[in-house]
Amino acid sequence: MGSYIFDMKSKALFAQFSRHIYRSYRYGSVARIRIGHSLLKHILEKFIDPNQEITLRNGLRLHLDLTKNNQDTIFWLDGDVEPQLTWAICNLLPIGGNFIDCGANCGLMGLLAYAYRNARVTFIEPHPRLAETIRRNIMLNNCQSTCTLMECAASDSEGEIQFYENLDDDGSHSVHKDWGANINVIGKVKSITLTSLIESKKITPIDFLKIDTEGNDLAVLHGLTKYLDPNITKMIYVEMQHDRETIANLLHDRRFAGFSLINRPHSETLALLRAASRGERVTYFVPYQNDLHTNTEVLWCGRDSDFFTFLTRLSREACPA
Numbered sequence: 001m002g003s004y005i006f007d008m009k010s011k012a013l014f015a016q017f018s019r020h021i022y023r024s025y026r027y028g029s030v031a032r033i034r035i036g037h038s039l040l041k042h043i044l045e046k047f048i049d050p051n052q053e054i055t056l057r058n059g060l061r062l063h064l065d066l067t068k069n070n071q072d073t074i075f076w077l078d079g080d081v082e083p084q085l086t087w088a089i090c091n092l093l094p095i096g097g098n099f100i101d102c103g104a105n106c107g108l109m110g111l112l113a114y115a116y117r118n119a120r121v122t123f124i125e126p127h128p129r130l131a132e133t134i135r136r137n138i139m140l141n142n143c144q145s146t147c148t149l150m151e152c153a154a155s156d157s158e159g160e161i162q163f164y165e166n167l168d169d170d171g172s173h174s175v176h177k178d179w180g181a182n183i184n185v186i187g188k189v190k191s192i193t194l195t196s197l198i199e200s201k202k203i204t205p206i207d208f209l210k211i212d213t214e215g216n217d218l219a220v221l222h223g224l225t226k227y228l229d230p231n232i233t234k235m236i237y238v239e240m241q242h243d244r245e246t247i248a249n250l251l252h253d254r255r256f257a258g259f260s261l262i263n264r265p266h267s268e269t270l271a272l273l274r275a276a277s278r279g280e281r282v283t284y285f286v287p288y289q290n291d292l293h294t295n296t297e298v299l300w301c302g303r304d305s306d307f308f309t310f311l312t313r314l315s316r317e318a319c320p321a
Contacts, residue, residue: 097207174214193223230302258288283318
């Protein structure tokens with residue numbers, strides 16, 4: 001038994017060391033040459049168990065399945081998969097605020113909201129396997145009192161909806177059967193509207209709503225009905241990969257203003273997050289323009305809000321006239 005425990009600890013230490021070596025090579029000061037980081041990762045992962053339970057440097061604990069590309073990326077990048085969204089959570093979500101993670105996948109972003117801002121988090125995830133991973137990660141972090149999982153799909157109606165698994169990309173499961181080439185039919189899953197969720201759980205205000213539902217974002221917004229109001233839903237982060245113009249017009253009509261993510265390499269967005277942690281002012285978003293060159297990841301806030309003033313000031317510092 002003792003040798004088994006020692007072996008488990010050794011494997012965990014090797015996995016932690018491997019993650020450190022990879023990130024140091026890819027992003028560290030000694031990593032001026034970027035060539036070969038994929039090869040290094042490929043070599044290291046041959047010696048690592050695909051089922052991992054890790055602790056990020058911020059203290060957050062995660063169970064990850066490295067056979068799934070999304071969770072594999074989280075493992076190797078120590079959770080720094082979407083630095084711009086992490087920045088938005090840290091700077092725009094009030095401490096103790098309400099965070100709805102709609103299309104939560106394994107739960108990383110909602111758990112970051114809990115870890116950094118002590119937020120009350122509602123996870124919405126329809127994929128049975130990913131929902132089970134979220135449950136496990138909530139338990140690992142002992143945050144059952146403030147984090148709630150809804151195993152369902154958010155949409156514009158209540159009932160059931162067909163759900164499809166993307167076998168090539170674990171971050172791209174969808175209610176749309178054409179959302180990828182290699183699709184597996186999961187079957188019917190429960191569907192809810194955010195209006196019913198808000199009213200049943202008494203979640204107001206919604207301080208930060210993240211929507212990443214792989215093509216169903218417009219239906220999710222329609223499901224907010226009267227709560228699609230910047231006085232109630234303060235901040236919306238939505239990946240507008242589908243129905244972009246319609247989503248933008250809807251939010252503009254409801255008195256929201258948009259700020260698009262600036263297109264940068266991942267290494268630059270990560271460097272900005274490091275700078276922000278040192279107290280430096282950084283800019284990730286600029287005022288939204290509805291054209292083909294605009295990034296589809298957009299922050300929306302009230303046109304008369306303090307968030308609008310803050311984001312506008314930052315964008316002017318980044319792109320002075």
